[in-house]
Amino acid sequence: MTSHSQLPPCSILLLAGGRGQRMGGQDKGLVQWHGEPLIAHLHRKTRPLTNDLIISCNRNLEKYAHYADQLVHDDEAGFPGPLAGIHAGLKVARHSHLLVLPCDVPRVDEALITRMRETAMQHPDKPLMLRHDEHWEPLLCVIPVALLGEIERAWNEGERSPGRLMRKLGATALQCPDNDPRLANLNTPELLSAHNTVSD
Numbered sequence: 001m002t003s004h005s006q007l008p009p010c011s012i013l014l015l016a017g018g019r020g021q022r023m024g025g026q027d028k029g030l031v032q033w034h035g036e037p038l039i040a041h042l043h044r045k046t047r048p049l050t051n052d053l054i055i056s057c058n059r060n061l062e063k064y065a066h067y068a069d070q071l072v073h074d075d076e077a078g079f080p081g082p083l084a085g086i087h088a089g090l091k092v093a094r095h096s097h098l099l100v101l102p103c104d105v106p107r108v109d110e111a112l113i114t115r116m117r118e119t120a121m122q123h124p125d126k127p128l129m130l131r132h133d134e135h136w137e138p139l140l141c142v143i144p145v146a147l148l149g150e151i152e153r154a155w156n157e158g159e160r161s162p163g164r165l166m167r168k169l170g171a172t173a174l175q176c177p178d179n180d181p182r183l184a185n186l187n188t189p190e191l192l193s194a195h196n197t198v199s200d
Contacts (some may be wrong), residue, residue, distance in 0.1 A: 086100055087155055126172050
């Protein structure tokens with residue numbers, strides 16, 4: 001496997017701007033798991049990999065600022081969805097590619113992030129999304145910043161689905177094992193409790 005230091009630099013966006021409906025309206029990135037907010041787990045795994053760590057958040061900016069080089073927020077009120085956060089991240093990204101992770105996948109590891117970057121560089125003009133169990137994971141992706149214009153056009157035409165948009169843009173897939181524990185989406189209190197081991 002290629003060392004991350006041998007890969008081209010990449011901006012990383014952590015998505016923490018959602019409504020948190022499955023968490024009872026809590027700010028999901030700040031929900032505690034093993035004694036730390038979820039965002040802290042993602043920060044620890046991504047901080048060594050980039051000098052451009054961006055967090056998309058719409059609340060508690062002063063708390064998130066500790067974990068990021070840049071903060072972005074949705075241009076529209078009312079929590080319009082993750083594509084808004086991705087769009088905002090692309091507008092400020094300092095490198096040619098933006099790697100996106102949601103804040104509720106604290107078991108993701110450096111090996112998978114490095115594989116995402118390596119695979120994206122094999123198709124540098126196309127988005128990359130993870131796939132497992134025959135499902136796309138559109139919020140675990142790598143997007144060329146050069147696609148910002150096309151993404152803005154789609155947004156202005158009413159597109160709100162990151163997965164549908166990236167497939168229209170010719171996304172490539174990085175296939176992960178079925179039931180890969182690194183992709184566990186801990187977006188409810190029950191799932192946080194069920195995943196009671198830390199994989200750092």
